[in-house]
Amino acid sequence: DADVTQTPRNRITKTGKRIMLECSQTKGHDRMYWYRQDPGLGLRLIYYSFDVKDINKGEISDGYSVSRQAQAKFSLSLESAIPNQTALYFCATSRNRDAGELFFGEGSRLTVL
């Protein structure tokens, strides 16, 4: 089983719909992250959380919200999806001490029509 699990793996939705992407981890890490990947743009950080009570905006947080329900769970929501949010979304975790070593999930491909 994967250490960092994302659901759903693929989702097609329509403009204006609310979407939630979920991430759970069994690594026992405190830090969790949401990134989006777009061709030619690399990975950009949306939100990150250093523990259950800590939520921080990343580079591109507009149009997104997150919830850290437990140490092991971090979900990303799009309240009203728009086509330019079509992308591959990754959840990642890290230890506090070695914050540069991220452990990624397999990604959630979202298409907004």
Next chain:
Amino acid sequence: GEDVEQSLFLSVREGDSSVINCTYTDSSSTYLYWYKQEPGAGLQLLTYIFSNMDMKQDQRLTVLLNKKDKHLSLRIADTQTGDSAIYFCAERAGANNLFFGTGTRLTVIP
């Protein structure tokens, strides 16, 4: 802000060496990283280098850092078809987050 740049594509023949380059702008970077993304998968850490080092070697991988020019490279010796992937460099400036480059898609031709 941080800006990390890479060429988008690189093709090499099997058995040759691959060199993937990266430039960054933040001179306060403490660590620099190389991640590999295989098709349909998330990224995995390949190797990293501390900013006070010039070179790090790990089996077929050699990382070179030119801090003055803010240039990082990853050399893969004896490149194999299994090395075909997207390679991301990333910098860590400060205690917290990584900033990733655009990724270089390496294609190995048999």
